[in-house]
Amino acid sequence: MSFTWQLADRFAAFALGCLGAPPASSLETVSRAISCKAHQLLAKLEASSASWGTCQRLDLVELRELLCHLEALAKQRAAKQAGYPQSEPGREGVCSAEFKRALGEACGVDADRLPLLLPRDAAGKVDLMGIFRMGSQISAPVLGDEAHCREYVDNASDLPASCADWHAACGLENEVKESSWAEDLGRINKLRAANAFGSEGREVSGDLLVALSRRCGSRRPALGKTALRALMELSRSSQDERAWVARGAEILTCCSAAVLVTKVTARLCDETLHAILRRLVDFSTALALQAVTAAARSQVEAGHPTAVVALLRAAAQVSFGPLEAARCAESAAAAAAVASLLKDILNNRRFAMAFSEARALQRQLSRVVQPESGPEKTT
Numbered sequence: 112m113s114f115t116w117q118l119a120d121r122f123a124a125f126a127l128g129c130l131g132a133p134p135a136s137s138l139e140t141v142s143r144a145i146s147c148k149a150h151q152l153l154a155k156l157e158a159s160s161a162s163w164g165t166c167q168r169l170d171l172v173e174l175r176e177l178l179c180h181l182e183a184l185a186k187q188r189a190a191k192q193a194g195y196p197q198s199e200p201g202r203e204g205v206c207s208a209e210f211k212r213a214l215g216e217a218c219g220v221d222a223d224r225l226p227l228l229l230p231r232d233a234a235g236k237v238d239l240m241g242i243f244r245m246g247s248q249i250s251a252p253v254l255g256d257e258a259h260c261r262e263y264v265d266n267a268s269d270l271p272a273s274c275a276d277w278h279a280a281c282g283l284e285n286e287v288k289e290s291s292w293a294e295d296l297g298r299i300n301k302l303r304a305a306n307a308f309g310s311e312g313r314e315v316s317g318d319l320l321v322a323l324s325r326r327c328g329s330r331r332p333a334l335g336k337t338a339l340r341a342l343m344e345l346s347r348s349s350q351d352e353r354a355w356v357a358r359g360a361e362i363l364t365c366c367s368a369a370v371l372v373t374k375v376t377a378r379l380c381d382e383t384l385h386a387i388l389r390r391l392v393d394f395s396t397a398l399a400l401q402a403v404t405a406a407a408r409s410q411v412e413a414g415h416p417t418a419v420v421a422l423l424r425a426a427a428q429v430s431f432g433p434l435e436a437a438r439c440a441e442s443a444a445a446a447a448a449v450a451s452l453l454k455d456i457l458n459n460r461r462f463a464m465a466f467s468e469a470r471a472l473q474r475q476l477s478r479v480v481q482p483e484s485g486p487e488k489t490t
Contacts (some may be wrong), residue, residue: 115230118218119242122229125217127184161445173225174237175206180211214242259299261293263333267307267344270300277305281321292331299323301336307346315351317358321365327367327380335369335376339383341367344392346383358404359391367418384425391427399429400445404452411455416462421470423456427475449476 141229206214211222219226250361260274282294323345326338342362346355347419355362366387369380391399401428410418426449453469453476456462 112162115228116226118220118228118361119230121218122206122214122225123242125214126181127148128217129181130198148415164274173178175227178210178214179206182206185210222451260304261297262300263296263336264300264303265340267300267303270304270307272308273300275304275308276301279305280322281320283319283326287325287329289331292329292334296328296331296334296337299326299334299341301340303337303344306348315345315354317354319344320362321358322473324362324365327383328372328373332373332376335372336379339369339376339379340365343383347384352394355387355390355397356394356402359387359398360405360409363402363406364424364451367410367421368415369408370417370421377417380422381421384421385428388425388429397445400426400449404445404448407456408452411459411462413451416464419456419462420465420468423453423465423472427471428467445474 124218214225215222220228226237230266231242257266260270266271281300282298287295322343324337326343329335329338363384366380366383370377371385388399388403391402403422407419407422407426410422447481449472453473456465
C-alpha cells in the first residue's frame with residue numbers, strides 16, 4: 112500500500128473515531144470498518160452542514176472547513192458522554208491546537224500538511240469517496256465531453272452533440288442506487304442530447320419514463336434536476352402518448368417527490384408536473400384527471416403535504432373541457448374521484464397548506480361538472 116493510501120486510512124480511522132466508530136487494531140481492520148461506517152459518517156457531516164451538499168469531493172478550503180466541523184462534532188459527542196449541556200456545532204474556520212496535535216499524531220504527519228497529501232481525483236480535489244472506501248473517483252477519471260455529460264445542464268442544446276446516445280438510458284435501472292448517481296446523470300444527459308439533436312430510433316417507453324421519474328427525488332440535486340429536465344423535454348417532443356398515459360399516475364407520484372429536496376428543485380418540479388399533465392390532457396382529460404388523482408392520493412397517504420400542493424397546483428393550471436365531462440361517463444367518474452380527494456384534503460388539518468390549491472381546483476372542477484356555468488379559458 113502506498114504512503115498516500117496509508118495516510119488516507121489513518122485519516123479515515125481518525126474521523127470515524129471522532130464520531131464514535133469502534134477502534135481497530137490494524138490498517139486492514141480499519142479498511143473493513145471504514146466500508147461499514149463511512150456512510151454514517153458522511154451522513155452526519157452532510158446533515159449537520161448542508162452547505163457542502165454531498166461530501167464527495169472537496170477542495171483544500173472545503174476540507175479544512177470540514178476538519179473544523181469534525182472537531183465541533185467530536186466536542187459535542189464528548190460533552191454528551193460527559194453529561195454536559197450540548198451546543199450546536201459551529202465552524203469558526205480554524206481548528207484548535209489540541210485537535211491539530213491529535214490529528215497529526217493519528218496520521219503521522221503535520222496536520223497543516225495533511226490536506227496536501229491525501230489522495231486526489233482527476234479534478235485535483237480530495238477524494239473522500241475513495242478515502243472512505245465508497246468508490247474512488249481516481250481509478251476511472253472522467254474527462255472531456257463525458258465529464259460534461261455528468262453535470263447538470265439547463266438546456267439540452269448546450270450538451271455536446273457527441274454525447275447524444277438515445278440508448279444510453281437503457282442502463283437506467285428501476286431501483287435507484289446512490290452509488291451510481293453520476294453514471295445515471297450521464298445516461299440521462301445523453302438521452303437529452305439525443306432528443307435535442309434529433310437522434311434516430313427514438314422510442315419512449317413507460318419503463319423509461321418511470322425510471323427517470325424515480326430519480327427526480329434524488330438527494331443529489333444535480334441528478335434530480337436533470338431527470339426533471341429530461342421528463343419536461345420528452346413531454347414536449349416525444350410522439351408516443353401511450354407510454355405517458357399507461358404510467359401517468361406513477362410518473363406524477365415519483366416526480367412530485369422532488370419538491371422535498373431543495374427550493375430550486377421544487378420550482379423545476381412545478382414546471383415538469385404541469386408539462387406532464389398538459390401532455391396527458393392532450394390525449395384524454397379523463398385519464399389526466401385519473402392520473403393526478405391517483406398521484407395526489409398516494410402522497411396524501413404518505414403524509415407529504417408539500418407534494419400534494421405541487422400536484423394540485425399543477426392540476427389547477429390545466430384546462431379541463433366541460434363538454435367532454437358532461438358527455439363522457441369516464442370523465443364524470445374521474446371528476447367525482449377528484450372531488451372526493453379534495454373533500455378529504457379539506458377535512459384534514461394536516462394538509463392545511465394545500466387548502467388554497469384544493470379550493471382553486473374545486474372551483475375549476477365545478478365548471479367541468481356543471482357546463483352551464485360556462486366554459487373556462489384555456490391556459
